[in-house]
Amino acid sequence: MRRFSLPRWARYTIYTLGALIAGCAAAHFAQSESKLPAFDAKRIERSSAPAWSVWTRYTTPVFPGQYPATGDPSVIRDGDHLLMAYSCFDPRRKRPETCLATSKDGFAWQFVAQGDDALKGQALRAGSSRWADTHETPFLMKWKGRYWLYVSGYNDRGGGSMNSFPAYLGLAESDDARQFRFVSPEPVMKGTPGWYDSDAIFSASVVEDKGTLYMVYAGHCWHNCKVKPGVYLLGATSTDGRSWRKHDRQLFEGAKMPAFYKQYAGEPEIVKGPDGMFYLFFSALQGDDPHMIGLARGPTPFGPWEFRPEPIVRAAADGPNDAETVAPSVLIEDGRARMWFSGFSKRRMKAIAIYYAEAPWPLKQ
Template identity: 25%
Template sequence: MQPRGLTVKKVGIVLATGTAAWENWLVESGYVTWDPITQQLLMVYVGYSTDAGAAGTASVGLATSLDGINWTRTGTPLLQGTGVVNDPDRYGTTGPSIHIEDGVYYLFYIGLDGYGYEMGTKRMMLATATSLSGPWTRRGVVIAPSGTGWRSTAIYHRSIIKHPSGQFFMFFNAYGNGGKERIGYATADTLLGPWTVDDVNSPLVDVGASGAWDDEIIGDPSVYRVGDMWYMAYYGFDGTNSRDGVAFTTNANFPLGWTKHAQNPILNVGANGSYDNLHAGKPCIVQMPGAIYHYYTAVGNGQPTAAMRSIALAIDSPASVPNDRLNPKPVVDTFSRGSDSATTLGTAPTGQAWRNDIGVWRHYNNFAEVITLGAGSIAIASLDAGYADSKTSMKILTPASVGASLGLIFRMIDATNFMWADVDSAGIAVNKKVNGTDTAVAAKVARTIAAGDTIAVYAYGRSITVQHNGVTVISVVDLFGAVAGTRRGFRNSAGGGAQVDDLMVTP
């Protein structure tokens, strides 16, 4: 099998150790999901305070993002230890994952009743809220160590999926007999439980043979589905380094029948002195448009705090991650070239080369122009900004005539896959072309378009806003091209003599 996510390109650290006291020692175990309530990506993670150069208490933190790469901390913990004697989470809340169902946030975590890094008995616990700002209701222990077998000593991280049947499956790692961590599973009809552990068929994924890269620990599963196959990313530990691997099973065998992939590990530690030269593990897999985002805990001598922990990202589609993805720069083209060209728009002053994808756009008299097009004809020119999220704007010098349209392309992969604001004599709409087929994203809004008008599109994650002369006319949600759509440009359909100026792209 060749699962998506097998070949990854490391992007770098996306959430480093914080400055607040509750997360100033290390951050790790990021869990990312889309929140349909607040319309953004959420990351819950664990932050540890420091106590005389060692880990103190653990808290669950929250960060938000629109692109999955640039994250903003909320600043205060979602959940911390109670501090109450005999409570199973007295000294900390770690290993979080968050799930949204019917307007309720379900925050699963590991409770710590001992002081320090993952000290005391580890139990899986749950808190719920109807708002990210709380209040959070602690629901107590969900799964506790039990028996003398694979989960006799400690319960760790989980990956919860809702099966098409409606049943919930929880895959988690536990420590037990034999001194190893291995992955098993439990089921429930609701997220509140009760959760029933299948101790007969667990563990599902076991440690490797002596000397293998995963012979000590198999942990932190992250389960996802592609077509008729299920995949489980996990981390393996050999006593020295952590790395991530993947196992797979068929839909017919699910939740059993997991096979480790022959090309494991799929994510390896970095070079000496890098931010992940010691550990690159504890995966969280998020399926984004056109790519899989592989979040993991990075430990290395190149950390902002040496040998401490941060949350890093790797992506399975290198072509969708330009080198400047984490350091985007504005694109500006006023088309003030000094000389005309009958065949090309040339190169923007900020260094991006234009190309004619379909037909011919030309540089003429210090603006961009397309010559007269017949009915049904289209001309497209584009350049690569290097990032998908941005404000993209243009100035219209010649409005589209009746029966024609002038488009501002704000996310483009290639000439058969892009999104654009379509401006004609009747108003403004948002369309996309996917694999060569046009689809309306937002219906036309009536506007009077005149020479000198400015069209601007704000596209960040799923959120797309179109403005005409600074007035918002369209707000819509669509993720197409939100990662790979790094090109910008112009589209002209039919009509003639379309003229535009002042392309501006601001990250």
């Protein structure tokens, strides 16, 4: 298990909750309640691009969480309600963990009752996997009658995820969407030495198509790389959700990127639209510049891609997430694309919370 320090510019490309907590005093996040303003449906901003739908984002959070370190949402439709897995903050261990919340409308959320007021809605427990003591960037899906929860995990040696590589991908399951148990004592996917995901696998997202599961994820390589160090969007396929075969190249290889894209892409979300096309939402990681959320679409889950020329969400001019917007989760239902995402202020770093945006379907005219 190696430990090394990332260069300063690289640290600003890693916006997992563990990295953000490590960048501040963890005690700040252990306060009992968030000081963010209440959700206000009248406070909105819009993003337009020729031939693409207009996105409306709300500049106040829909879910601040129990502590002001709440992010990485993954939202699914489960009958008459929505179920969300997200990265939460464990005040006892001062590290990220994975929690659950439910909602009828996607705006008002309640913690899933777990009987632990210190960390409400906790889905995974410390020590529940022998290969990692910290879990974050969850992806939740309901498949074959069970709830599947993919999480990235690592052993936190101080300094959060960016100083605790390697980070692997694990899978936990549940029958009732309450407590999840890992399906194996080992991760379901590890990094390939020297490749794009050599140091870390974060932010998996999975979609099914014609009996095959397609995963997109953010791979990190910073140390002993045979490729250019950085963050890359990668893919893998599976028929059972447990054994994965990696796609042999990065997803944006050879693509003509939009002008706003400057450096890397991370925190992907892949969704199949009613039109049969695949829509890839991603964080555009811009070094010291404010991050934003971009959108591309293609005929397969791995491209080739047509990019929306403008980001769908930027840092808000009005609201507490005035610097960064990352980690989208998207549902297409009722004639609209609904997106939940992480928002925060890099300058003040006072709170990390979950925000909301939406656009009418179809997304491309």
